[in-house]
Amino acid sequence: MIGEHGCSADEVRARLALIQCAGIGPLTYLALIKTFGDALTAVQADSAQLRAEQCSEKLVRLLLKTQLSSADPVLEKIQQSKLSLLLHDQDGYPRALGALTDLPPLLFARGNSELLNQPQLAVVGSRKASKATRDLTTQIAEEIALHGLVITSGLALGVDAAAHSGAVQARKPTIAVMGTGVDVIYPARHQALAEQILQNDGVLVSEFIPGTKPFPANFPKRNRIISGLSLGVLVAEAAEKSGSLITAAHALNQGREVMALPGPAWNPAYAGNNRLIQQGAMLVLNSRDVLETLEWQQMSAAENQPISNEDSQQQVLAEEEAKVLKCLTDQVSAIDQIIELCGLTAGVVSSILLTLELRGLIIATPGGFYRAPASYF
Numbered sequence: 001m002i003g004e005h006g007c008s009a010d011e012v013r014a015r016l017a018l019i020q021c022a023g024i025g026p027l028t029y030l031a032l033i034k035t036f037g038d039a040l041t042a043v044q045a046d047s048a049q050l051r052a053e054q055c056s057e058k059l060v061r062l063l064l065k066t067q068l069s070s071a072d073p074v075l076e077k078i079q080q081s082k083l084s085l086l087l088h089d090q091d092g093y094p095r096a097l098g099a100l101t102d103l104p105p106l107l108f109a110r111g112n113s114e115l116l117n118q119p120q121l122a123v124v125g126s127r128k129a130s131k132a133t134r135d136l137t138t139q140i141a142e143e144i145a146l147h148g149l150v151i152t153s154g155l156a157l158g159v160d161a162a163a164h165s166g167a168v169q170a171r172k173p174t175i176a177v178m179g180t181g182v183d184v185i186y187p188a189r190h191q192a193l194a195e196q197i198l199q200n201d202g203v204l205v206s207e208f209i210p211g212t213k214p215f216p217a218n219f220p221k222r223n224r225i226i227s228g229l230s231l232g233v234l235v236a237e238a239a240e241k242s243g244s245l246i247t248a249a250h251a252l253n254q255g256r257e258v259m260a261l262p263g264p265a266w267n268p269a270y271a272g273n274n275r276l277i278q279q280g281a282m283l284v285l286n287s288r289d290v291l292e293t294l295e296w297q298q299m300s301a302a303e304n305q306p307i308s309n310e311d312s313q314q315q316v317l318a319e320e321e322a323k324v325l326k327c328l329t330d331q332v333s334a335i336d337q338i339i340e341l342c343g344l345t346a347g348v349v350s351s352i353l354l355t356l357e358l359r360g361l362i363i364a365t366p367g368g369f370y371r372a373p374a375s376y377f
Contacts, residue, residue: 083110122232234259
């Protein structure tokens with residue numbers, strides 16, 4: 001599906017033709033549109049016109065060989081697979097990417113493309129992350145998703161999969177930014193995860209045309225999109241030379257928050273995290289730290305307004321929140337006890353406890369214990 005972006009059919013074909021030229025990257029593509037006014041004029045220009053605009057001889061040769069018909073197979077795949085095509089200067093394109101100097105000129109989306117304009121947290125890390133890191137990542141992602149931020153990651157093994165899974169467990173949508181075409185699931189074992197993302201109103205998105213195979217060079221390229229879409233980036237586990245540090249570097253250049261989970265100094269698997277923290281990244285231990293770093297306020301579903309402590313007692317609690325609150329007395333309770341009493345998952349309970357604490361309805365005490373304030377009774 002091609003959005004309502006006001007371009008003629010031939011202009012869309014010209015843009016798709018340009019993006020497939022091996023020697024034309026995002027910066028050259030954007031420069032051509034700025035110089036010629038649109039892609040169609042650039043593609044249809046003759047050699048004299050191209051040289052008059054000071055195009056290099058290499059670029060002249062590339063443009064003279066570019067054919068509008070090369071876009072037709074891509075358009076056919078878009079229609080057959082019911083994909084969205086988002087153009088950088090048209091409606092529907094993610095606003096967060098608009099200020100990037102190297103923004104992707106086109107994006108292909110499979111699923112709910114409107115999600116790309118929602119506030120997001122990027123979660124990245126090692127493909128070989130430990131089970132402890134994967135479990136913690138899933139819990140944090142689930143809690144963050146329940147607080148209204150969309151989880152964005154790259155559908156890779158390890159941390160990426162754990163982050164997407166957390167959002168899926170929360171029954172919230174998540175965004176997978178891919179280093180392949182959106183119709184090529186990589187790794188193949190994540191086919192079921194990709195389907196869960198789509199069934200949960202999430203989206204698979206890529207700057208690479210449908211059918212693009214998993215070339216190694218594509219994955220570092222997509223990292224700027226992961227960070228660019230998001231309010232901040234959380235690095236869960238990264239070695240000294242991890243690709244996740246590329247995403248963190250993009251985030252810093254883009255003015256995004258960078259957060260990292262700390263790890264033991266003797267373990268090289270966490271060397272990248274610890275280095276980021278030394279260099280000024282925010283050390284975070286849980287979802288509460290992430291939300292505070294991003295200064296994210298839970299929004300009232302009923303009024304779509306930030307919840308203030310002054311009137312939080314009058315807010316109508318959701319059924320699950322009420323269930324958790326009923327499990328608390330003025331005596332401290334461990335989170336394991338609360339989970340057992342209310343029958344909800346650990347991620348849901350943790351998220352609800354954080355929400356209730358922010359509203360002033362419960363009190364967190366040292367050691368991971370909670371109690372209701374005496375005034376509640």
